Amino acid sequence: MFAGMALVVTWLGQASFRFDVGGRRLLVDPFFADHEARTYPPLSVDEHGAGIDWLFVTHGHIDHLDPFSLREVAARSPELTIVAPAPLAAMVREAAPGAAFTGVDRGDRIELPAAGSATVVPAVHGRTVADGYPDDPAFVGYVLELAGTSVYHAGDTIVTDTVVEALAPLRVDVALLPINGRTYYRERAGLVGNMGPRDAVALAAEAGASILVPVHWDLFEGNTEWPGRAVDAAVEAGAPLHVVTLRRGVPWAP
Amino acid sequence: MFAGMALVVTWLGQASFRFDVGGRRLLVDPFFADHEARTYPPLSVDEHGAGIDWLFVTHGHIDHLDPFSLREVAARSPELTIVAPAPLAAMVREAAPGAAFTGVDRGDRIELPAAGSATVVPAVHGRTVADGYPDDPAFVGYVLELAGTSVYHAGDTIVTDTVVEALAPLRVDVALLPINGRTYYRERAGLVGNMGPRDAVALAAEAGASILVPVHWDLFEGNTEWPGRAVDAAVEAGAPLHVVTLRRGVPWAP
Amino acid sequence: MFAGMALVVTWLGQASFRFDVGGRRLLVDPFFADHEARTYPPLSVDEHGAGIDWLFVTHGHIDHLDPFSLREVAARSPELTIVAPAPLAAMVREAAPGAAFTGVDRGDRIELPAAGSATVVPAVHGRTVADGYPDDPAFVGYVLELAGTSVYHAGDTIVTDTVVEALAPLRVDVALLPINGRTYYRERAGLVGNMGPRDAVALAAEAGASILVPVHWDLFEGNTEWPGRAVDAAVEAGAPLHVVTLRRGVPWAP
Numbered sequence: 001m002f003a004g005m006a007l008v009v010t011w012l013g014q015a016s017f018r019f020d021v022g023g024r025r026l027l028v029d030p031f032f033a034d035h036e037a038r039t040y041p042p043l044s045v046d047e048h049g050a051g052i053d054w055l056f057v058t059h060g061h062i063d064h065l066d067p068f069s070l071r072e073v074a075a076r077s078p079e080l081t082i083v084a085p086a087p088l089a090a091m092v093r094e095a096a097p098g099a100a101f102t103g104v105d106r107g108d109r110i111e112l113p114a115a116g117s118a119t120v121v122p123a124v125h126g127r128t129v130a131d132g133y134p135d136d137p138a139f140v141g142y143v144l145e146l147a148g149t150s151v152y153h154a155g156d157t158i159v160t161d162t163v164v165e166a167l168a169p170l171r172v173d174v175a176l177l178p179i180n181g182r183t184y185y186r187e188r189a190g191l192v193g194n195m196g197p198r199d200a201v202a203l204a205a206e207a208g209a210s211i212l213v214p215v216h217w218d219l220f221e222g223n224t225e226w227p228g229r230a231v232d233a234a235v236e237a238g239a240p241l242h243v244v245t246l247r248r249g250v251p252w253a254p
Numbered sequence: 255m256f257a258g259m260a261l262v263v264t265w266l267g268q269a270s271f272r273f274d275v276g277g278r279r280l281l282v283d284p285f286f287a288d289h290e291a292r293t294y295p296p297l298s299v300d301e302h303g304a305g306i307d308w309l310f311v312t313h314g315h316i317d318h319l320d321p322f323s324l325r326e327v328a329a330r331s332p333e334l335t336i337v338a339p340a341p342l343a344a345m346v347r348e349a350a351p352g353a354a355f356t357g358v359d360r361g362d363r364i365e366l367p368a369a370g371s372a373t374v375v376p377a378v379h380g381r382t383v384a385d386g387y388p389d390d391p392a393f394v395g396y397v398l399e400l401a402g403t404s405v406y407h408a409g410d411t412i413v414t415d416t417v418v419e420a421l422a423p424l425r426v427d428v429a430l431l432p433i434n435g436r437t438y439y440r441e442r443a444g445l446v447g448n449m450g451p452r453d454a455v456a457l458a459a460e461a462g463a464s465i466l467v468p469v470h471w472d473l474f475e476g477n478t479e480w481p482g483r484a485v486d487a488a489v490e491a492g493a494p495l496h497v498v499t500l501r502r503g504v505p506w507a508p
Numbered sequence: 509m510f511a512g513m514a515l516v517v518t519w520l521g522q523a524s525f526r527f528d529v530g531g532r533r534l535l536v537d538p539f540f541a542d543h544e545a546r547t548y549p550p551l552s553v554d555e556h557g558a559g560i561d562w563l564f565v566t567h568g569h570i571d572h573l574d575p576f577s578l579r580e581v582a583a584r585s586p587e588l589t590i591v592a593p594a595p596l597a598a599m600v601r602e603a604a605p606g607a608a609f610t611g612v613d614r615g616d617r618i619e620l621p622a623a624g625s626a627t628v629v630p631a632v633h634g635r636t637v638a639d640g641y642p643d644d645p646a647f648v649g650y651v652l653e654l655a656g657t658s659v660y661h662a663g664d665t666i667v668t669d670t671v672v673e674a675l676a677p678l679r680v681d682v683a684l685l686p687i688n689g690r691t692y693y694r695e696r697a698g699l700v701g702n703m704g705p706r707d708a709v710a711l712a713a714e715a716g717a718s719i720l721v722p723v724h725w726d727l728f729e730g731n732t733e734w735p736g737r738a739v740d741a742a743v744e745a746g747a748p749l750h751v752v753t754l755r756r757g758v759p760w761a762p
Contacts, residue, residue: 159438184413184449185456195438196450202439210758218743224490227743228736229483231753235726235735242760243753245739250718252750 007147008253011246012043014063014219015178017153020251021146024115028056028142028153033068037220043249045069050076054112055099057084058155059125059139060091061192063219067095074099083110083118087138105137106166116145121166123157125194129187133158143170149254151176152207156192156216158182159199167207174254175200175209178216180225191223197230198237205239211254212243259401262507265500266297268317268473269432271407274505275400278369282310282396282407287322291474297503299323304330308366309353311338312409313379313393314345315446317473321349328353337364337372341392359391360420370399375420377411379448383441387412397424403508405430406461410446410470412436413453421461428508429458432470434479445477451484452491459493465508466497515655516761519754520551522571522727523686525661528759529654532623536564536650536661541576545728551757553577558584562620563607565592566663567633567647568599569700571727575603582607591618591626595646613645614674624653629674631665633702637695641666651678657762659684660715664700664724666690667707675715682762683712686724688733699731705738706745713747719762720751 010018012030019026032045052073057065065088074080074096084092086103093101102110108120123139126132141155141163152172157163177200182193194216195203204212212234217225227245234243246252259276266272266284273280286299306327311319319342328334328350338346340357347355356364362374377393380386395409395417406426411417431454436447448470449457458466466488471479481499488497500506518526520538527534540553560581565573573596582588582604592600594611601609610618616628631647634640649663649671660680665671685708690701702724703711712720722738735753742751754760 181450181452183453183456185453196435198435199437199439202437226486226736226740228734228738228740230736231739231751232480232734232736234753234755240755240758242755242758243739245742245751245753247742247748247750250748250750252718 006253007149008251009151010048010251011213011215011248012048013040013248015058015153015155015176015216017176018048019144019146019151021115024053024112025051026054026056026112026115026144026146027052027073029058029064029155030055030069030073031063031066031219032072033062033066035062037222039219039221039224040248045072045076049073052077053079053081053115055080055082056118056142056153057082057088057092058123058141058153059085060088060127061156064156065091067091070095070099085138085140104140106140116147118145119143119170121152121170122162123155124160124163125156125158126192129190129192133160133192135162143167143172149173151254152209154178156194158193159195159203164203164206170207172207172209174211174213175204175207176213176215177204179214179227179230180216180223186223189222197225197233200230201233201237201239204241205237210241212241213246214243218248260507261401261403262505263405263500264302264505265467265469265502266302267294267502269312269407269409269430269470271430272302273398273400273405275369278307278366279305280308280310280366280369280398280400281306281327283312283318283409284309284323284327285317285320285473286326287316287320289316291476293473293475293478294502299326299330303327306331307333307335307369309334309336310372310396310407311336311342311346312377312395312407313339314342314381315410318410319345321345324349324353339392339394358394360394370401372399373397373424375406375424376416377409378414378416379410379412380446383444383446387414389416397421397426403427405508406463408432410448412447413449413457418457418460424461426461426463428465428467429461429463430467430469431458433468433481433484434470434477440477443476451479451487454484455487455491455493458495459491464495466493466495467500468497472502514761515657516759517659517754518556518759519721519723519756520556521548521756523566523661523663523684523724525684526556527652527654527659529623532561532620533559534562534564534620534623534652534654535560535581537566537572537663538563538577538581539571539574539727540580541570541574543570545730547727547729547732548756553580553584557581560585561587561589561623563588563590564626564650564661565590565596565600566631566649566661567593568596568635569664572664573599575599578603578607593646593648612648614648624655626653627651627678629660629678630670631663632668632670633664633666634700637698637700641668641700643670651675651680657681659762660717662686664702666701667703667711672711672714678715680715680717682719682721683715683717684721684723685712687722687735687738688724688731694731697730705733705741708738709741709745709747712749713745718749720749721754722751726756
């Protein structure tokens with residue numbers, strides 16, 4: 001069905017991705033807005049945010065659900081459908097009132113005509129540190145089947161049994177996983193944590209991925225990590241996967 | 255009072271230290287026993303475990319409370335007093351029935367005649383992963399005032415408000431902190447976690463230490479960390495301290 | 509011309525690669541022999557060294573020109589042609605007397621029917637440390653055009669003007685570069701050096717590669733490097749390329 005289609009992946013920094021497949025274009029967690037804590041300027045919404053068919057949102061934090069991005073992408077994308085956890089419906093509709101919206105829950109599977117499908121998986125994060133790391137339906141990841149390649153975008157999440165068990169029945173070829181970690185001092189500064197490099201390597205391996213792409217290590221001052229740590233963790237663990245460290249804005253064919 | 259006294263610190267690997275000061279000799283968490291998961295052989299108990307005046311134990315895990323070490327050190331140390339959390343009294347007495355024992359609780363302060371003093375501080379760890387990370391009196395750290403230098407041996411602990419608040423009124427010059435971290439996959443393998451490199455740097459800085467010594471990164475296969483990560487974290491954070499990475503068995507004068 | 513062909517790259521450790529393209533199979537610098545300094549056992553010559561069409565050799569060191577590998581691959585490969593620098597003709601013929609041999613010089617271009625082509629580029633290394641790092645025709649790299657992808661296998665080399673200038677007119681998509689570096693103490697131990705992570709990143713960027721694969725970091729005890737350093741060097745430099753750290757023996761489609 002997808003024979004002859006090519007998947008092209010373009011990392012836009014942090015957890016933001018553009019996928020081009022068979023004439024369709026998808027975004028996940030676009031963040032084209034300015035922000036005082038950014039370590040680099042946003043990429044061009046004209047270049048990366050136009051003609052989008054589906055825009056996936058993993059949760060409500062600004063670097064994942066950016067109202068500016070939703071509005072600007074919607075303005076450049078007549079065929080746009082925004083896919084987000086159902087509890088974020090009001091946020092999405094306020095940001096992009098004219099766009100089609102699909103609210104999703106963990107376990108849902110969405111068809112993406114002429115592109116593939118998306119399966120919704122849990123993410124364990126939190127609105128604030130005080131929330132702890134609850135099993136909250138407002139936080140999800142997506143397993144995107146695109147041109148025969150299964151790409152797991154984890155959203156923001158630590159690793160828990162919930163995450164591991166949700167992935168167990170799914171095929172994952174490429175795992176896009178956060179590596180910025182979770183520490184006391186970052187939590188004290190209001191930063192809800194994610195898995196770190198070692199857990200990212202082990203989760204990718206357990207999910208059966210052949211490629212790990214470390215993400216969410218670059219955007220916000222005070223919340224960064226070196227991706228080389230995921231590489232060395234993979235070497236140390238003898239993990240049976242390649243680690244691909246992407247350059248922002250440069251297309252990659254997995 | 256300590257004029258002319260010099261403090262010499264010898265790291266024995268993992269959390270194990272020997273302190274020589276003014277003719278007195280202290281050990282913390284000696285682990286001279288063989289163990290199948292060791293990545294290097296134990297150091298010599300004859301060289302490092304004889305003539306000990308005080309032997310401090312931070313908690314009951316084998317790499318901190320090693321019955322073989324307690325027995326062998328006691329056999330070589332006629333003046334020995336073993337200091338450990340009070341709930342560990344039975345374990346200590348079984349291992350070294352003839353040695354004097356002082357059971358301590360968080361907040362206690364012990365005089366060490368002709369050497370200095372020890373203040374007991376909380377550590378937040380756990381007997382097993384299933385225990386969570388409770389405030390359990392069986393887990394402590396020590397702030398050792400030796401020859402005018404205040405050395406904080408954290409034991410095994412993550413960073414929590416409890417730990418931070420206990421240190422706030424105390425002076426710390428040298429912080430000996432675990433850096434092996436806490437991850438899902440290590441917890442799933444039964445390894446209770448500790449702070450990682452970034453938290454160790456921030457805790458040392460907040461405690462006012464001028465020197466951070468990363469420890470607990472080397473002993474057990476599958477539970478290691480690279481001390482350079484603490485170094486790099488200190489540089490990245492601009493932490494106002496030196497990071498001293500010790501070589502096992504080689505004396506150091508802080 | 510190569511429409512429909514897919515290139516599959518399998519790293520066999522150190523500088524050893526297998527390329528599968530359009531029904532043809534190529535090896536570069538296979539090293540299937542045992543060696544006392546190996547940090548991991550050789551991969552299977554039956555799995556990776558059979559049915560080979562072209563076997564490329566970059567220079568005469570054992571981890572690149574391994575007589576055992578040449579003989580065993582030749583025994584499993586009736587169509588084999590061995591391509592090596594012309595000065596190595598005697599070594600190759602002695603190892604695999606029955607195989608076809610093509611001696612090459614820098615600047616040569618070889619057609620690889622039904623696969624692509626190979627252009628020979630200089631490498632600056634040395635038989636021994638005492639030789640210095642001469643411009644010696646016995647050391648080469650190859651730019652392999654395979655299925656429309658241009659892969660630069662550098663062999664063992666430092667970066668010099670000679671190397672940079674030879675690459676300037678060539679297209680490079682994927683750069684396979686050594687990162688183990690060159691140091692006084694390794695040279696004193698008899699180890700001729702290579703470029704390190706920073707030079708590898710900069711050379712890959714200058715050659716216009718979109719992907720850097722760090723190699724030659726894993727095989728010999730005492731001559732290793734952490735590939736994460738190449739990743740972090742690329743991040744630090746803002747190099748416009750992806751860094752792909754391969755797992756030995758696991759196929760990868762660039």
